[in-house]
Amino acid sequence: MNSNLNGILCVDKPAGFTSFDVIAKLRGILKMKRLGHAGTLDPMATGVLPVFVGYATKACGILPNEDKIYIAEFQLGKISDTQDSTGKILETHDFTGISKQDILDSVPTGEIMQIPPMYSAVSVNGKRLYELAREGKEIERQARPVSIKLVYCTGINPETGKGTLEIHCGKGTYVRTLIHDMGKTLGCGAVMTNLRRSYASGFALNSCYSLEQIQEFADKNNISKIIIPIEKAFSSLPVVNLNVKQTKLYRNGVKLDLSQFAINFKSQQYAVYGTDGFLGTALPDLEQNCLRIERNLCEPLHRNEV
16 A cells, blocks of 8 residues: 555654564554564663664664663662563662762763673574573573663662663663663662663654554555655765766666765765665775665666666
């Protein structure tokens, strides 16, 4: 029904839904199957979930900006098997005397190594960790590098042990693990009680719509009004502009000679624009002196245009 829809639909994910649940719901609303998302959210989490629609799904794995911002609420004095308040409480501890500064000092920033939680979608030997966890199994997990850019403690109640963190981080960061590790460093334990993502891959909450709002737009046949053009996700990249001949070659997968361009190419990703707008992304190969297509993200050519 909506084969002509292409771009990004930013969803404010509701609590209780997995990211896949959101995709399944949208397939019913949009009446189309070709959907993907960037940045998985746990069921208890809410907030920004960029959904890629139509041929824009090809962009999911090559986004230049994969930074995230989270507002995370926590409770000191508890340790759970899931590292959040939805799990079984394994231990309780006294948290008297812990200050806002103590909390900030206990959360590392920069490039750190983080061990994924057992209750996560990480796959080990073909099986998801959460599946093993539900069977009562715990296996050794390899620590993974993640980037914690900034952490603010926006509030802490010393009497209840409840507080809030704002966390700016890179992709693959488990916020509940960050809070769990914070509690371990403090010596009292901590669980995440609520999580809201306010920013992901260049998109903020003010660009998002609830599933109910999206359904209303669909009922009025106005979905195209809330679809963001795919080039918005690549607006931070340096640009290469192509002429008519170069546009045709690019769209047919032909590598372009770097000497054709008055650009001092570096080894990074470029946004490519042709005579008819945004085409996709390319990577300069300095050794071969050519511009290699990374991903063609424009509408496919019709036969009479080839």
